[in-house]
Amino acid sequence: MGVTETMRAVRIAEHGGPEVLALTRVAVPTPQAGQVLVRVSAVALNNTDLWTREGAYGRPDDPEALSGWRGPIDFPRVQGADVAGRVVAVGADVDESLAGRRVVVDPAIYDTEGPDANPVGLMGSERDGGYAEYVTAPAKRVHDVTESPLTDEQLATLPTAYGTALGMIERGRLRAGETALVSGASGGVGLALVHIARARGARVLAISSGPKIDAVREAGAHQVIDRARGIAEQLRAAAPEGIDVALDVVAGDLVSEGLPLLREGGRWVIAGALGGYGVHFDVRRLYLHNAQVIGSAMHTPAHFDLLMDLARRGEIQPVVAAAFPLDQAAQAQEELARRGHVGKIVMHP
Structure with missing residues (x-):
């Protein structure tokens, strides 16, 4: 499964407009104990990407403060919460049978271990995300969807948009x-x-x-x-x-x-x-x-499990509005901000 030593990634080094998105070469991350390395097939864009880049989330003590999803961003940061791809390497203490499986990554960083944990961070904001050729993820946040009839593009649209939607529907x-x-x-x-x-x-x-x-x-x-x-x-x-x-x-x-x-x-x-x-x-x-x-902010692990069941059975049919290559991340985000499309915009690393 030869993994190269460096990869292309799109990072932000400060808050700002689409011009702060920089295509660069960085080291391929090494999966730590309990993690896997995923080769990204498709990454979907979200409003979260725009607002994190702009620093538009405010803080509890200052609604106008420049801030990421849950506080200051640790720059430089690779954006992108929504990843579908294949596991190409596993860290220590991870079941090796995951290697080679087609997966969707749950991008949430949770406050506790249980099924009803609250998301307190997000891949692409509080940790590096999928605007890259490879991304690491905790093995327990990687869901095997090898058997799903959905395409990689459709699978990439699920985590944030459909996770948020299912969280709303469950909480309601x-x-x-x-x-x-x-x-x-x-x-x-x-x-x-x-x-x-x-x-x-x-x-x-x-x-x-x-x-x-x-x-x-x-x-x-x-x-x-x-x-x-x-x-x-x-x-x-x-x-x-x-x-x-x-x-x-x-x-x-x-x-x-x-x-x-x-x-x-x-x-x-x-x-x-x-x-x-x-x-x-x-x-x-x-x-x-x-x-x-x-x-309702995003989803719990239990909600995400339900979503992956829907994906494996093909009970939802996400709409992909447009696809861009990674080097056009700024154009892709501008297209998202125009809101002229119906469905989701994806990129292919």
């Missing part, structure tokens, strides 16, 4: 027969939410706009609400009985408008703030109706 306790609202439905997480909620047997109402509406309908939404027109009125007409679970990556004004549309005991799950992080709502709509507002 979405059940078959319930009505789910999905905001930002044409984005990576949004489309994943539509796919998984539909596979769960929920009735899916999705918010999108313009030319993307047809693609969201194709992904399985029962009804698409046009963001360009009054959202609340359209929702009342589409779900006169109310919404059971809102799966929201937009937040902002949508929370204030949407909370009164929840049914008794409804759940509003938030995993993003594309529409703004300052939110105002009437708290009476919360407690009088036993509603819940739930924050």
Whole structure:
């Protein structure tokens, strides 16, 4: 499985625009005890890549501070959380039968060992990621998907977008027969939410706009609400009985408008703030109706196991919007930032 000594990688040495992404040659990392070395076949892009590069996450004591996902970034950093590839070497104390297997890496760094651990770091932010020819990963975070009917590109789209979506759906306790609202439905997480909620047997109402509406309908939404027109009125007409679970990556004004549309005991799950992080709502709509507002960051190990089961069975069909070579990482991120696409953007090292 000859592994070379150096590899191409795209790193950032500071926060900034796409120009800080630098293609460079670095040593191939050596898998430590408990780790494997993965040759990257495909790496998918996420908003997390843009926000980590820009330092857009803020800090608890200073919302405007330049910061990575969970604090200061240790530069230089190889970006990229979402990796599909093949195991080419294993470190000490790792089952050697993993070598040669096609795998997806769970990019989360967890706070404890258990199945319900919380993610407190992310590959490509708190440790080096997959914008490279090779990446190391803990063996217990590497999932064998050799038998999956999905392509390497499709598998690479799963960890962050589908992991985040499944985390939202699990934390929101979405059940078959319930009505789910999905905001930002044409984005990576949004489309994943539509796919998984539909596979769960929920009735899916999705918010999108313009030319993307047809693609969201194709992904399985029962009804698409046009963001360009009054959202609340359209929702009342589409779900006169109310919404059971809102799966929201937009937040902002949508929370204030949407909370009164929840049914008794409804759940509003938030995993993003594309529409703004300052939110105002009437708290009476919360407690009088036993509603819940739930924050959801990515997934737990148990959620990721569920996701990999879906991938092995081919029960979800991720949409790949575009593919770029590694040396066009800046163009790929610019394409992502334009939000003109439906589905996920990937790169090939």
